[in-house]
Amino acid sequence: MKTEMEIQKYTNEYQNSVVELIAFIQQQEYNIPIKxxxxxxxxxxxxxxQSGRGNFWIALHNGDVVGTIALQDIGNQQAALKKLFVHPDYRGKSYGTAAHLLHTVLEWAEQQAIVKIILGTTEQFKAAHRFYEKHGFLEITERELPEDFPKLKVDTKFFTYVI
Known part of the structure; x- marks a missing residue:
């Protein structure tokens, strides 16, 4: 019997687990050239x-970090959705990890009076593109990004969500 997924705000004790999860997905699973x-x-x-209107959350299952998501305050009542990563074993509908993480962010954003969330992702994350679109995000061009958006070198696709 599986236990419930727990979503909580990040604390320093989870830093190594967060770094390991993200590096594994980026470098080993998807071979993305990011160090x-x-x-x-x-x-x-x-x-x-975890400053301004932003925050960082982790998904825990039996005490292990199995997912992450962050919201970075970029000013003008806008935020960047960052670091949405879910361990392969915890993806999909049976756990709903990504949906739980995203719901947490959207609820937080509304409470913080954020009116728009923007994200950048890579071409390889096809399932993520479908996930964002299913949850109301619309694709935008790089030219439409706000000036203060924290774009990574590997970001090639961009989405926005209006609250």
């Missing part, structure tokens, strides 16, 4: 994400 050095935000989560 941990290219993501200094992973080593200062509190400063980058």
């Amino acid at each position: 941990l050095e290219d993501q200094p935000d992973l080593f200062s989560i509190e400063k980058v994400y």
